[in-house]
């Protein structure tokens with residue numbers, strides 16, 4: 001809008017085409033050859049400047065979505081809030097966004113091009129197109145507002161992003177409070193980028209984070225679900241979690257969990273959650289798969305467990321109590337974060353397995369080893385045991401059982417294994433189903449290979 005960009009020529013920066021995906025390059029070249037501007041923008045430029053591997057490559061252009069579609073056979077227009085073009089290359093998608101204006105003086109002629117705000121000033125729809133000099137001001141952070149020009153491989157910097165990246169500073173573009181109110185998800189994005197990049201949040205950008213936490217209430221729960229996945233499965237879950245707690249965002253996302261973590265009874269669940277998140281980060285670092293099922297199981301476990309204990313005291317069977325509690329908690333949670341059924345169903349299963357794994361005697365016990373969610377449930381049990389939320393002897397029983405040969409396993413479940421110690425009083429844990437522990441030292445054939453409890457596996 002006001003000033004032109006600082007243009008950093010190719011020799012003065014380290015963003016190389018060698019590190020940009022072929023598909024993103026193809027899209028940019030085709031736009032360029034058709035006479036349009038084409039820039040790599042957002043996390044792609046930011047991460048390459050930092051010498052990191054970008055998660056995805058977003059393209060910005062002056063071509064309108066319809067024009068983009070005409071250039072690519074494998075292209076679909078999506079989005080109502082923002083109209084975007086998705087160019088498909090097999091399973092890879094390159095997102096192409098048309099430059100949009102922040103000022104209302106620019107507008108196209110159809111209804112789609114209108115800016116729509118709600119009473120609180122939130123953006124409901126924004127399809128006013130503009131030039132790159134307009135587009136930059138509606139991006140969130142300076143570090144996310146750099147444009148790599150495919151025409152000459154230079155970087156265009158309007159907002160001082162290059163300097164902020166060099167200094168490790170996360171700075172919102174424009175007046176922070178207004179920018180957060182426009183789109184409260186930016187609060188979570190601030191946390192996510194600070195955690196992921198290890199950046200310091202610039203004071204004016206940080207100041208509203210806590211006071212504006214309640215504005216997250218107005219964000220659709222489905223969008224918060226997407227953000228939660230990015231926060232917790234992106235490889236920086238521990239750092240994100242700590243910031244979310246610090247700024248009161250976690251309380252907005254998971255109010256019941258947050259209250260328990262803050263209470264005296266929260267101790268094992270704080271430890272459990274931290275251990276699980278650490279584990280998830282480690283798995284991401286090692287390129288092992290992570291899934292939302294494990295994540296939500298761990299996140300919601302504390303309140304579910306507490307509620308199940310209460311229901312048990314009121315006369316429900318352990319399994320029934322747990323299932324009822326899980327339903328209750330997960331239903332309530334949907335008001336903040338819409339977790340889809342394809343995730344809540346297996347989460348419930350994994351929780352129920354925590355009860356079923358308490359049985360260590362009888363033929364049916366061996367059947368558990370073949371259960372599709374056994375691995376995840378076992379990993380979770382190990383984490384719980386380490387955090388003081390389950391009987392370590394029980395976790396050990398399952399560890400050892402897996403290491404035995406068939407005959408050994410049969411023998412083991414005849415006696416029900418050995419239990420190191422009963423669970424904490426009042427938790428109704430050990431021996432609930434099988435009538436208690438029996439010492440059985442002789443059965444141990446060989447040292448079981450203790451597998452790493454696997455973060456978000458399963």
Ligand code: ATP
Nearest residue numbers: 042043044055056058138139140144145183185186
């Ligand atoms: P990553 O892909 O690593 O999570 P990113 O910065 O690429 O990070 P995206 O969500 O992919 O983030 O968005 C791409 C770009 O779009 C951002 O860099 C930013 O410029 C802009 N952007 C995305 N979401 C918002 C938002 N809520 N408000 C303002 N700008 C946004």
Ligand code: MG
Nearest residue numbers: 042043056058
């Ligand atoms: Mg991106």
